[in-house]
Amino acid sequence: MLSYILFTLTLGGIYALLSLSLNLIWGGAGMVNLGLAGFFAVGAYASALVTGAGAPLVIGWGAAIVVGLAAGLLVTFCTLRLRDDYLAIVTLGFAEVVRLVALNERWLTRGADGISGIQAPLKAELGTAGFNLFYLGLVAAVVAVVWFGLRRLDLSPYGRALRAIREDQELASFAGKRVLRFKFEAFALSAAIAALAGALYAHYASYVSPDHFQPLITIYIFLGVTAGGVGRPLGALIGGYAVVAFLEATRFMAALMPGLSPLQHAALREIMVGLALILVLHLRPQGLLPERIPPAPRVP
Amino acid sequence: MSALLHVAGIARSFYGVAALRGVDLAVPAGTITGLIGPNGAGKSTLFNVVSGLYRPDAGSVAFAGRDITGLRPDLLAAAGLVRTFQLARGFPKMSVFQHLMLYGPRQAGEGLLAGLLGGTAARRREAELAERAWGIARRLRLDHVIDNPVTALSGGQKKLVEIGRALMAEPRMILLDEPMAGVNPTLTGEIADHLRALQADGITICLIEHDMALIGRLCDPVIVMAEGRSLTTGAFAEVAADLRVQEAYLGRRH
Numbered sequence: 001m002l003s004y005i006l007f008t009l010t011l012g013g014i015y016a017l018l019s020l021s022l023n024l025i026w027g028g029a030g031m032v033n034l035g036l037a038g039f040f041a042v043g044a045y046a047s048a049l050v051t052g053a054g055a056p057l058v059i060g061w062g063a064a065i066v067v068g069l070a071a072g073l074l075v076t077f078c079t080l081r082l083r084d085d086y087l088a089i090v091t092l093g094f095a096e097v098v099r100l101v102a103l104n105e106r107w108l109t110r111g112a113d114g115i116s117g118i119q120a121p122l123k124a125e126l127g128t129a130g131f132n133l134f135y136l137g138l139v140a141a142v143v144a145v146v147w148f149g150l151r152r153l154d155l156s157p158y159g160r161a162l163r164a165i166r167e168d169q170e171l172a173s174f175a176g177k178r179v180l181r182f183k184f185e186a187f188a189l190s191a192a193i194a195a196l197a198g199a200l201y202a203h204y205a206s207y208v209s210p211d212h213f214q215p216l217i218t219i220y221i222f223l224g225v226t227a228g229g230v231g232r233p234l235g236a237l238i239g240g241y242a243v244v245a246f247l248e249a250t251r252f253m254a255a256l257m258p259g260l261s262p263l264q265h266a267a268l269r270e271i272m273v274g275l276a277l278i279l280v281l282h283l284r285p286q287g288l289l290p291e292r293i294p295p296a297p298r299v300p
Numbered sequence: 301m302s303a304l305l306h307v308a309g310i311a312r313s314f315y316g317v318a319a320l321r322g323v324d325l326a327v328p329a330g331t332i333t334g335l336i337g338p339n340g341a342g343k344s345t346l347f348n349v350v351s352g353l354y355r356p357d358a359g360s361v362a363f364a365g366r367d368i369t370g371l372r373p374d375l376l377a378a379a380g381l382v383r384t385f386q387l388a389r390g391f392p393k394m395s396v397f398q399h400l401m402l403y404g405p406r407q408a409g410e411g412l413l414a415g416l417l418g419g420t421a422a423r424r425r426e427a428e429l430a431e432r433a434w435g436i437a438r439r440l441r442l443d444h445v446i447d448n449p450v451t452a453l454s455g456g457q458k459k460l461v462e463i464g465r466a467l468m469a470e471p472r473m474i475l476l477d478e479p480m481a482g483v484n485p486t487l488t489g490e491i492a493d494h495l496r497a498l499q500a501d502g503i504t505i506c507l508i509e510h511d512m513a514l515i516g517r518l519c520d521p522v523i524v525m526a527e528g529r530s531l532t533t534g535a536f537a538e539v540a541a542d543l544r545v546q547e548a549y550l551g552r553r554h
Contacts, residue, residue, distance in 0.1 A: 164391050178374050293398065
């Protein structure tokens with residue numbers, strides 16, 4: 001039971017990172033990124049492959065961030081003229097491309113078999129129980145650092161300009177903001193955070209395969225950010241943990257329904273997730289911690 | 301008086317329909333220049349070309365002696381040319397204060413790293429800008445709504461925010477697209493006073509307006525546009541007496 005709780009909390013941290021990533025780009029800059037699972041996968045594979053080739057863990061994580069940044073820049077470059085629904089469709093396509101490449105380029109990714117035996121830091125030294133506890137702390141620390149940075153960014157002049165671009169990018173450019181620079185930076189940073197989440201995941205699970213990066217993950221993260229509060233890093237962080245808690249809870253709730261086959265249990269869980277999203281949007285569309293307008297500092 | 305803004309031979313069509321067919325005009329430095337003309341004359345389109353929203357098909361725009369044809373809006377803002385919009389536009393989820401601050405130029409904290417690290421330069425600049433934003437808010441009597449989102453303002457207050465944030469950009473010249481449209485007469489008078497005060501501060505103003513009495517009181521010179529061309533330029537009384545101008549507004553006598 002304890003290891004299950006530790007697992008859930010660790011996964012919650014990884015989802016919280018993804019939520020922070022989505023909140024930066026969607027809540028901050030207003031760019032709908034349905035390709036989050038793709039950036040997550042890119043980071044996971046990058047770190048798995050680099051450490052698999054014998055590089056130390058830190059290099060693997062660094063590689064994940066760099067590859068995430070590069071993927072983010074590439075996707076932004078390809079979607080410069082797209083907004084809203086169109087951007088969403090292309091990013092969704094990006095995530096599928098990543099998954100299909102992972103599935104088919106067997107020389108690199110070992111296809112559907114996936115990559116197993118990914119280095120788990122200090123697992124030999126700490127034992128399984130110790131490792132789980134250590135990794136939970138590690139993920140929580142990364143979440144805290146990323147949250148702290150993004151909160152600072154949110155409250156800074158950079159965050160203000162990004163928000164203006166979200167609301168009306170044409171008007172933001174008349175306000176003297178170089179819109180493209182902000183979009184490139186924000187998207188790349190967001191992609192890098194998602195990739196880092198992927199790397200953390202890969203070294204925790206010790207195994208990645210294309211199946212781990214279904215588009216559904218992106219939808220879960222949207223659910224989390226919406227529930228937590230779009231445009232507020234703390235809201236996104238809480239939303240990320242909450243969505244994992246909720247997903248795990250549906251496991252038990254579905255099991256309470258008598259006379260269903262395992263397949264029907266799985267379908268029931270999906271139904272509950274959909275229902276939750278509708279309820280959140282209906283009852284509290286602004287989320288748990290809605291975006292705030294910081295008060296003007298009083299100048300004498 | 302030398303021209304701060306010089307427009308020469310600007311043409312621009314949309315889907316084969318010519319909106320501008322060679323506009324030539326000059327806005328002298330230090331003036332409140334009125335741009336008038338019947339609906340469809342191309343006044344707003346000209347503003348859109350000058351402010352970098354549309355690229356002209358032909359012609360050139362020079363600002364303070366420098367060619368700015370087709371320059372991006374953010375670069376124009378940095379050069380000191382800012383504009384407002386006919387229908388007051390704003391960022392719905394941002395407060396009046398944030399609008400003002402957003403327009404503040406040279407904020408190093410808008411860099412990604414500087415934003416993350418929050419250095420002293422960014423903080424000092426933020427404090428300077430905050431002081432100016434408060435000053436402008438008081439001047440325009442927006443200080444009591446400074447923390448309200450712009451969506452919660454009255455129509456007149458939205459117009460004032462448009463002017464206020466343009467001022468934050470430290471402009472040399474402001475293009476005002478119908479700053480008094482849909483505003484009550486008292487506020488119209490107030491806005492006119494604000495514009496005169498800006499002129500006294502050395503800011504050149506070019507405004508599109510339909511209220512002729514106001515144009516007569518406020519603007520000198522007045523430029524008349526019709527059918528995508530500049531028709532004539534002069535003091536309001538001269539222009540109003542011009543037969544071609546009367547024809548443009550009222551139609552030709554046959």
